[in-house]
Amino acid sequence: MPTSPRFDLEEFADKPVRSRRSWDPVVKITHWSIITAIIANALFTEEGSGAHIWVGYGLAAILALRLLWGMIGPPEARFSAFLPSPRRALAHLRDIKVGKKEIHPSHNPLGALMVYAIWSMLGVIIASGVAMAGPPSTAFLDRAAPSGAVSRQLVVEQGDHDDDEQAEGAGREDGVWEEVHETAVNLLYVLIALHIAGVAFETRRSGREILLAMLPGRA
Ligand code: HEM
Ligand code: HEM
Structure with missing residues (x-):
């Protein structure tokens, strides 16, 4: 498999267009849509509600x-x-330390680790969300109640003893997924803060229009 190429700035001195990073519309649209879905579920939808789950499946898609x-x-x-x-990420850190600037046509090695960390965390959030919500x-x-766990509690109150045990077991399982979901969401917030700090730092350090490349209108 090809590895990410490393280029020296001098090599690119007479190639101003390629020295700019450029993202295609799919990368841009998915980036800003993922952000919109996260903000919607973090701030506007009720936890475990139908809207929360719709947004969640949208995020998964x-x-x-x-x-x-x-x-x-x-x-x-x-x-x-x-x-x-990790080896190239460490090399990139050394480059930062000695002030060496390189052109990376895609994410730089440190940014790449962050991208995979964010995607993995989203994977855990989606998996735990689906485990609680069902396919x-x-x-x-059954979304009138705020969560599957709560509606199962109603079954416990109404059903016979066997149903009670089954529902309690399912409720305990939901409790575990709830913990996983909540912890992953909190870790995601930390990664997002680091990501935004990283974008700001790299923009200052490299003098390249990293953010502009992710905005509409720059192919
Ligand atoms: C990044 C996007 C998301 C964020 C920020 C988010 C956030 C949260 C938070 C903070 C809770 C409350 C956890 C607790 O304290 O119990 C919650 C609960 C829940 N989420 Fe998400 N969530 C997201 C994505 C999803 C997805 C993808 C699904 C499923 C498709 C989902 C399904 C659920 C369900 C069913 C609950 C209810 C848990 C309960 O029984 O109380 N969420 N979510
Ligand atoms: C919920 C918050 C955010 C999440 C989850 C997130 C996630 C990501 C991901 C996964 C990528 C990789 C894009 C890809 O290859 O498809 C990325 C890249 C990028 N993000 Fe974000 N992002 C968030 C917020 C922001 C904000 C607020 C900004 C602007 C300040 C921003 C600016 C960028 C830029 C400029 C890149 C490209 C970095 C590069 O050139 O290597 N992001 N982001």
């Missing part, structure tokens, strides 16, 4: 599209352009 794009998209968007490599066919049926 957007992430799936971006991951597919990592295999069939243009060179900069492909996983092969920013393979996770799409059943996820939206």
